[in-house]
Amino acid sequence: MVTRLDPKLFDATTENTWCAGCGDFAILKALKLALADQNIEPHQVLAVSGIGCGSKLPDYMNINGYMTIHGRPLPVATAAKLANPDLHVIVVNGDGDSYGIGGNHFVQSCRRNPNITHIVENNQIYGLTKGQYSPTSDKGFVTTTSPDGSIELALNPLAVALAAGATFIARAFAGQPKPMAQMIAEGMQHRGYALIDVLQPCVTFNRVNTYDWYRKRVYDLQEEESYDPSDREAAWQKAQEWEERIPLGILYRAEGMPAYEDQVKALEGGSPVSRLTELVRNPRPEQYEPLKEEFL
Amino acid sequence: MEYAQFLREVREDGCFVSSEETEAAVVSVLMALAQVLPGPQLRALSSRVPPEAMVYLRRTSSEPDPLFDSHLFLGWVVSSLDATGMRDKTTGGLDLTAAYSGDEAIRRMGCVFSALKRQLEPAQQRELAAALPEVVDGWFLNA
Numbered sequence: 001m002v003t004r005l006d007p008k009l010f011d012a013t014t015e016n017t018w019c020a021g022c023g024d025f026a027i028l029k030a031l032k033l034a035l036a037d038q039n040i041e042p043h044q045v046l047a048v049s050g051i052g053c054g055s056k057l058p059d060y061m062n063i064n065g066y067m068t069i070h071g072r073p074l075p076v077a078t079a080a081k082l083a084n085p086d087l088h089v090i091v092v093n094g095d096g097d098s099y100g101i102g103g104n105h106f107v108q109s110c111r112r113n114p115n116i117t118h119i120v121e122n123n124q125i126y127g128l129t130k131g132q133y134s135p136t137s138d139k140g141f142v143t144t145t146s147p148d149g150s151i152e153l154a155l156n157p158l159a160v161a162l163a164a165g166a167t168f169i170a171r172a173f174a175g176q177p178k179p180m181a182q183m184i185a186e187g188m189q190h191r192g193y194a195l196i197d198v199l200q201p202c203v204t205f206n207r208v209n210t211y212d213w214y215r216k217r218v219y220d221l222q223e224e225e226s227y228d229p230s231d232r233e234a235a236w237q238k239a240q241e242w243e244e245r246i247p248l249g250i251l252y253r254a255e256g257m258p259a260y261e262d263q264v265k266a267l268e269g270g271s272p273v274s275r276l277t278e279l280v281r282n283p284r285p286e287q288y289e290p291l292k293e294e295f296l
Numbered sequence: 297m298e299y300a301q302f303l304r305e306v307r308e309d310g311c312f313v314s315s316e317e318t319e320a321a322v323v324s325v326l327m328a329l330a331q332v333l334p335g336p337q338l339r340a341l342s343s344r345v346p347p348e349a350m351v352y353l354r355r356t357s358s359e360p361d362p363l364f365d366s367h368l369f370l371g372w373v374v375s376s377l378d379a380t381g382m383r384d385k386t387t388g389g390l391d392l393t394a395a396y397s398g399d400e401a402i403r404r405m406g407c408v409f410s411a412l413k414r415q416l417e418p419a420q421q422r423e424l425a426a427a428l429p430e431v432v433d434g435w436f437l438n439a
């Protein structure tokens with residue numbers, strides 16, 4: 001990847017309150033690089049998040065940002081994309097926000113296929129609320145809300161996404177930011193919903209799934225020359241791998257599927273935002289009423 | 297130098313309460329170094345540390361990740377800390393585990409760095425520092 005824009009363009013002056021060493025720093029860095037490498041300017045991006053440590057990310061970037069209530073960034077992002085399909089819309093939120101309280105929106109987004117990129121900061125815990133087990137916590141994980149070890153099986157987000165019809169499914173590791181930046185860029189270039197689940201060490205509350213724990217297990221799918229990400233069966237097999245070996249990279253990619261907004265009749269004549277902008281630039285009052293009617 | 301002696305020096309320098317705590321700091325700093333140092337510097341460092349410490353200087357990928365920065369470096373060390381008490385940064389409240397973990401990790405890292413520096417000639421120290429990410433080089437040189 002050749003860097004075109006300077007990633008520093010995306011730096012914000014907001015005080016960062018993540019703990020020292022948090023894996024979220026690497027995700028922030030990778031996202032800035034992915035945008036710079038694609039020559040995308042700050043005003044062309046909207047990052048939508050929910051509530052959680054990871055959801056603070058839009059505040060730490062010089063782009064458009066929207067923090068929704070807990071678990072709701074996906075529908076808000078879908079609406080933003082419908083209103084303005086020219087915008088690069090990125091959802092960035094934690095595993096609790098994405099797969100717990102926002103779990104229904106996650107499944108519906110997979111099958112709806114809006115053209116948005118979803119980066120999940122998956123630290124297998126609720127970080128902001130001080131260490132309760134999350135949907136992706138491994139069975140037996142001891143936390144304040146699971147003193148005897150969590151009882152449930154961990155949710156497998158990649159398998160759920162595949163079963164629900166997602167067209168781009170990838171996994172990255174915060175300890176390897178360069179390939180993560182590449183995956184984010186590829187997810188953004190994919191037409192449709194792109195899930196990038198990032199294994200993100202929470203150095204404060206998750207003392208099991210540390211940088212070293214992941215580093216010992218992760219491997220790059222690209223090293224398996226015969227692996228074909230368009231093969232759904234193969235992706236299903238890979239999505240089952242955990243514990244001993246954890247695959248990183250693009251597990252599944254289905255090309256040529258129409259994105260949700262490509263099929264919305266109301267957008268055939270152009271996006272609401274671009275049509276309104278055009279009217280502001282070139283006022284033709286007789287057009288306001290039909291346009292209003294169309295969208296009300 | 298023998299590994300036990302190396303650990304003793306780090307422990308005395310950093311007033312660590314236990315040998316486990318000392319070794320956790322040493323191992324985490326070595327493993328973080330293994331993530332960032334290019335092959336030649338990694339091999340040079342390996343040849344100067346006790347054999348027991350060499351295993352932690354192994355890297356699985358051939359090249360270091362160019363985006364690996366001081367936050368990630370610190371992450372490896374913070375992960376090795378036990379509860380350190382005091383105020384935490386996440387909400388400004390009281391939390392017994394979050395604490396000033398970054399400051400404590402930098403302090404512990406400094407003790408390991410200074411023990412490592414004693415194994416290296418000044419020119420080797422400068423060469424190693426030049427290969428470290430921004431900010432980490434300063435932590436190393438000032439240790």
Ligand SMILES: Cc1ncc(C[n+]2csc(CCOP(=O)(O)OP(=O)(O)O)c2C)c(N)n1
Nearest residue numbers: 051052053054070094095096097126127128
């Ligand atoms: C409706 C609602 N329920 C619960 C909460 C409390 N709450 C805030 S963040 C959070 C969990 C965050 O976990 P995750 O999404 O994994 O983010 P992390 O902090 O780990 O990055 C919870 C339960 C809330 N803010 N709103």
Ligand code: SF4
Nearest residue numbers: 019022053127202203
């Ligand atoms: S609590 Fe965990 S996830 Fe939250 S900022 Fe700290 S290390 Fe990061």
Ligand SMILES: [Mg+2]
Nearest residue numbers: 094095123125
């Ligand atoms: Mg979480």
